[in-house]
Amino acid sequence: MRTADLERIRTLQLFSGMAEARFNELTSGAYLQNFPGGTTLMYEGDPVDFLYILMEGSVELQGTWNDKETTLAILRPISTFILAAVVLDANALMSARTLEKSQILMIPAEGFRRIMNEDPIFAVAVAREVSGCYRGLVRSIKNQKLRNGAERLANYLLTQQVRQGGAAIITLPHEKRTLASLLGMTAENLSRAFASLADYGVEVNGPEVKITRPVPLKRLAKPNPLLDNHAPPGAGLTGKAAKEMWPPANCLSGAA
Amino acid sequence: MRTADLERIRTLQLFSGMAEARFNELTSGAYLQNFPGGTTLMYEGDPVDFLYILMEGSVELQGTWNDKETTLAILRPISTFILAAVVLDANALMSARTLEKSQILMIPAEGFRRIMNEDPIFAVAVAREVSGCYRGLVRSIKNQKLRNGAERLANYLLTQQVRQGGAAIITLPHEKRTLASLLGMTAENLSRAFASLADYGVEVNGPEVKITRPVPLKRLAKPNPLLDNHAPPGAGLTGKAAKEMWPPANCLSGAA
DNA sequence: TCACTTGATTGACATTTATCAAGCTTGAAC
């Protein structure tokens, strides 16, 4: 493994507090692997032998039931995934596949758990990391149960706008059908949802989306930090909530 | 606080490994409080000053947006709740209210975090507990996005049947409108979903539900350990997954 | 006993979402 990659993950909150020796021990057994797009890294129900850390590219987490599939999250670097299964030595509840050529660091789960038991600072960091993932999922469920399709899309667009720097034109980072699955709708309905947002100043041109009238769009979307990971650090959040890192390094915060 | 209560929570996986002195320190600042039914313990967005442990009664966790409300989980003793917010010292993402007269142990969050930092065994236990909660939520989202209303109800009934000992007649533990909200539908549609399950041998009589033909019901429901917390320990799960406690003491495993 | 409240159910209807089929665009391969 290259030193540059080690330094990149060393800066993650998950690893930043631990002693150098432990960090070296943890990563000494790790692999850095390249996968082409469309590779399934793991199937639902599989035993989990590694903690995965996405370094480059993007990964989709999926759930399946009865021949139906849904996207639970789309990850961007640097993100850990299937951490909870690693902590509990349990089988995966989601499949993971690359959406494009990706570079992924794989840390053996066994060693991860051993070091978690030996290094108290690391154990606390793991607890904090999983807690952040948990809160991402709570937001995701609320988003899914409380909003309809157009509302979910509108909030997705506003979130992306913030994350991409706030300009009026944003670029959809994935295929529209993947986005549809993430938002819990069909590709056809995503098209219609975009069309319905035209009244609110949303202009679509392939993967480019222009938000010409953010005020009415926000009036429709009603973004809310209790459902969306919207705000940059400190903005709109006071006190304790502001302490949470943004964007969180953890897995599901990106899930609409 | 009564010794009997302390002994009850001492047996939880979360606390069972920690040193006696630390456990005493943790609980010395705790309150055991009684609340009547319908009491809101905490509102969404509130700062979280306590870890809550439900000792008796039942508690509903809710999410709100735009004057709509949804039930995220219904807790039964003994369950912890808002653990992730305590770990991160963040604001609550869900409201909590008692559904009936309830007894709740409140452990100051500040002390909880201090002891988590001091006691490595406890820190690992917290990481494991939150991981279990996380996996409960993953199941919950998959259930919500992949199944329709009748399928969610069918699986809820089968899960309840297992939890209540496997007899043909089960008792719905909550009001039907609360159940409807948990299952992500209106009370009216829950009524219709029950009616549609009559073809599969489901007979409803107030809060009593009789499952007369489990085989066709299961053929419809297609229960699956990757979506449902169905199986007793070891049953149907081999190897690693079987190690997870069932039913988990943690918060959202009960969420259909 | 009798109103009265609360929760549950039912029917009629509206809205939302999914499904299926067809057509459109775009870009790569030949």
Place this chain on the structure above:
DNA sequence: GTTCAAGCTTGATAAATGTCAATCAAGTGA
């Protein structure tokens, strides 16, 4: 250039879900 495939869009229709209003049933208290 032409062909082709993949992704996207559109329209027609069906299915699922929500809303509103009315009714019913059970339990409560005067």
